[in-house]
Amino acid sequence: MAEVRYPKKVRDLKRLEAEAVELCAYNNSVLHGLLQTEEYARAIFNVRRPAFTEGEVEQQVTARLARQEILDPGASRRVFSFVQCESTLRRPIGGRIVMRRQLERVLEVGRLRNVDLQVLPLNREENSGTDGSFRLLKLTDGATVAFSEAPLSSRVMTNPKETTVLDIRYGVIRAQALSPRESLAFIEKVLGETEDMTLKASGDTDASVEWIKSSYSTADGPDCVEVAAVPDTVLVRDSKNPQGPRLALTPTAWTSFLPYASGS
Structure with a gap:
């Protein structure tokens, strides 16, 4: 009906x-x-x-x-x-x-x-x-x-x-x-x-975004991940190469990514 x-x-x-x-x-x-x-x-x-x-x-x-x-x-x-x-x-x-x-x-x-x-x-x-x-x-x-x-x-x-x-x-x-x-x-x-x-429209610059080292990063190993939040987006970058490429994920995609990042 x-x-x-x-x-x-x-x-x-x-x-x-x-x-x-x-x-x-x-x-x-x-x-x-x-x-x-x-x-x-x-x-x-x-x-x-x-x-x-x-x-x-x-x-x-x-x-x-x-x-x-x-x-x-x-x-x-x-x-x-x-x-x-x-x-x-x-x-x-x-x-x-x-x-x-x-x-x-x-x-x-x-x-x-x-x-x-x-x-x-x-x-x-x-x-x-x-x-x-x-x-x-x-x-x-x-x-x-x-x-x-x-x-x-x-x-x-x-x-x-x-x-x-x-x-x-x-x-x-x-x-x-x-x-x-x-x-x-x-x-x-x-x-x-x-x-x-x-990212450009949201003002994503090193001066305007607060980057936080992920709890899934290792102290001295290769897994050094930093994340930051801008409107409707989660940014991910390698803390050892902050000027390098970065991922831009939707919050939903970031939530789906977390189990893989933690190895669970």
Whole structure:
């Protein structure tokens, strides 16, 4: 019964996604809904004009997150292919903190065994996706349903003459993009750059941050770790090389890291 609260368009899309054996999607404005964190999705719906009411924002966010259940590789043999334009990885929707967590989520999904995730870099001279975002749903009966979205309207296509054109286009876009392995490395690089910008924005300098030697450090051994806290981030560095590279972790990631640091 809860599903009837979702907007009709979302209900239809969720139903078709659940029936699909393969989902292919190209996005060049925002990250695909199946990849989005709650904070990222909320930021998108909050800037919609004319504005949604608070209740409508909650309804849209809840519906979007509910769709992500189909990503579970243990639930079915469904496979996914995403191609994201590089611009969607660099556009700081919701702010740098939200975007950092969002990129971590993209990496998490991209490592699932039933997902191929690719990035189409902005420096590519050939880009067959300039007409906009679209998705293809390949159903159990062999049919293909295509979706394309534009302001004020979304178009659903079932005519094989139209879906075949988009299927061919998607294949070309995939060939123009980085491979899945190269794409994960690329996203990790963008995440590192986002973390660097976050640290600069938070005033992370040796003069403004209090570094504390971790209780897991050894007195004279190689394990000399210092930690510091800035807004929404735990910084980790080697106390023997304070000017060297450092990790920037979310509080949740730091909590998960502690058992490994302590050897337990």
